[in-house]
Amino acid sequence: MKKHALICAALLASTAYPTFAGETKLDVRLGYNTTSENKDSRVKFMHTFDNGFYFSAEAAQIHNDSYFGGNDSNDEDKNGLKAAAQEFEATYKFQINDSTYWSPGLVLVTAPNWTEYRPYLKLGTSFDNGLSVTGRYRYNWSNDANGKTYLDGSGNTRGSSNQFDIWFSKSVGDVGLMYNPRYRFQDGVDQGTGRDDYWEHTVMVNYKLNDTWTPYMELVSLDETYVNSNGERENDYAIRFGFVMNL
Template structure:
């Protein structure tokens, strides 16, 4: 894994074949669960259609920043293949690892550029756990998840807005904090293009009744994030 990470970082800074390198720094807060978070992400796009990213997320504990931990890391890559002048397909893969183990997330995304300023898309993803967890019956099984993302976006020279409804469901006998096998959320991102380099943004993610706090489950969860994308 260390050798792979070194190669990926080296590729990310290769100016001969690269199109754009972006550093994304983001902080967030979950209102229902009273949890703080932060993310550091480096991504690289190539002119031939390939895209690659690496990220690590930190959790700052409950009600404060006194228990910071890193338990979310992932590498993602995809390839954009044009089907027509306005429709593209993006097969890709996410490799995620944390304290519990690793997860492989293959996906395929279809994007339709309806006009020069607007687009929509759909992504089908399967999150396959490489480790077992205790299910609702007390048995050991994989808490794998099937997921569908929808995308609706608009942008101009200064603004970028994207709405992303997400629907997901456990494949086996597991429940979310809403005590159901399935859940959904809606993520809205508004980014301001201050310059070609600096692009601050805000994000609101409504997650339904998925919050948990001090032993209580099923709390209404809103996640608020503030971040900045830096094009190097």
């Protein structure tokens, strides 16, 4: 983790150098899952350089019954932090023409007991009516050789799933709208749904208050990731509130 912190610090420091001028943003978000009653929070730093390079660093937390309560290492059911992970992303945008681009990138997720590498390729385009469409293929590979379970009960395996995302975005005045369907698949391996695939749907609405503040809300469907007291699987849903601040 010290190595990651040093890399992050170096990249953040570089943003202050005039040659690498660009746009810097801070994203803070709180979320609540309505079925599982899980709570989560995220703080994300983003910088887009003028030359097309993008970098972000975020800290994500899962909480028990309180976002800001004290932690009890002997009882995970008490308030406070339950789990945490850090995520780093880097990508470069190549313009095909004025409205279309392609972008290779890498997401690195670190947690106390594992690291996941997520290389991806993204293609985006925009239309005269203000609609933007972006598609992404991402390969998720974990260094935890026993992180996922085979559906046939034969044991555990490495997480190495294929993931597909599409984003539809449009602005109407100061209001921004976005819809993101996501699909993940790993042949014969449980994706947390009791199946070897997983669907997630996110609808986001934001409102630009001014050049600095943009609050937003997300409504999310998380597929059948919740198991009730009868052992039956149910869809979990999340509602998230946050804001983006231009620094």
